[in-house]
Amino acid sequence: MxxxxxxxxxxxxxxxxxxxxxxxxxxxxxxxxxxxxxxxxxxxxxxxxxxxKPENKLLVRLNKAETFDEWQDRAADLDRYLKNDKWRQQPTSRVYDSKLIASRLEHLKKAHENQDVDSMTYLLRGVLLRNFAGICDRKLFSHSYLGTKHLVEDYMEEVVSQIEYIESTSDFDAQAKIKFFSDSRQSFGCSALVLQGGTALALYHIGVVKALNEQGLLPRIISGTAIGAMIAALICIHTDEELPV
The missing domain is CATH 1.20.5 (Single alpha-helices involved in coiled-coils or other helix-helix interfaces)
Structure with missing residues (x-):
């Protein structure tokens, strides 16, 4: 006890x-x-x-890509395995107005074939709008690893091609060019890159900037928060030639 x-x-x-x-x-x-x-x-x-699993093997290969070209090739393999390439070939979707895009693309191509600059500028004024017909919806860019619907890509390429043609042609008055590009920039706006995230994301920010710069897609406006703001400042004080490739 x-x-x-x-x-x-x-x-x-x-x-x-x-x-x-x-x-x-x-x-x-x-x-x-x-x-x-x-x-x-x-x-x-x-x-x-x-x-x-084959899908995971392809994902591992994709994540180990060291260049954008390598990444593109491996992303294409992954898309083919997941049948995302068939999704891209099918133009219809609930996310955007595929009929409107197809119609505008047809009219743009006709004007381009005829080298009708007046028609091209008239048509472009009507389509150079943010998220025209829903083509900027993020759902269109999250289904496939490599890209989006071929119709959307063809449409974007045609718009860019016509803008470059208008800029280089001598058949269009210089003053009219300035007005067209000024109006288009006013309605379409400018793209910006926002590097948001703390210290752990710093390397990702640098990788994103490097990839965009290599493809000539780095926007002129870059901002950020925390470490992202420091990286944005370091990038913006250098010219394109000074940035390492």
């Missing part, structure tokens, strides 16, 4: 040592046992199963 009473009194005087500590030790030991002998083998098997 004396021993029992002594034990009870010890426990009452120091419950942390005689109650809480043993419980924590038991819970910790049980967790190690469960993880080491039960969970870890199953987790290894699950990782092996995931790695054996």
């Amino acid at each position: 004396n021993k029992i009473s002594d034990n009870i009194s010890k426990t009452a005087r120091d419950p942390l040592k005689y109650v809480v500590a043993p419980i924590i030790y038991f819970a910790y030991s049980s967790t190690l046992f469960l993880y080491g002998y039960l969970l870890q083998p199953w987790m290894k098997k699950w990782d092996q199963y995931k790695d054996s």
Whole structure:
């Protein structure tokens, strides 16, 4: 009885040592046992199963790409495996007005073939708007790794081609060119890059800037928050020629 009473009194005087500590030790030991002998083998098997899937193998290859050209080739392989290429070939979608885009593309191509600059500028004024017919919806750019609907890409390429043609042609008055580009910039606006995120995302910010610069797509307006603001400042104080490729 004396021993029992002594034990009870010890426990009452120091419950942390005689109650809480043993419980924590038991819970910790049980967790190690469960993880080491039960969970870890199953987790290894699950990782092996995931790695054996063709999709995951292609994803690993994609993530190991060191250049944009490599990434494009591997993204195309992944899209073919996932049948995303068929999705891109199919023009229709609930996200954007495919009929309107197809119609405008046809009219733009006709004007381009006839080298009718007046018709080209007239048509472009009507389509150089942000998210025209829904073509800038993020859902159109999150389905495939490589791109979006071929119709949307063809339309964008035709618009860019006509803008370059108008800029280079001598059949259009210089003053009319300035007015057209000024009005178009006013209605379409300028793209900006926002580098948002803390220290852990700094390397990603640098990678994004490097990839855009290599493709000639780095916008003139760059801003950011925290470490992103510092990177934006470092980029913006250099010319394109000074930036490392």
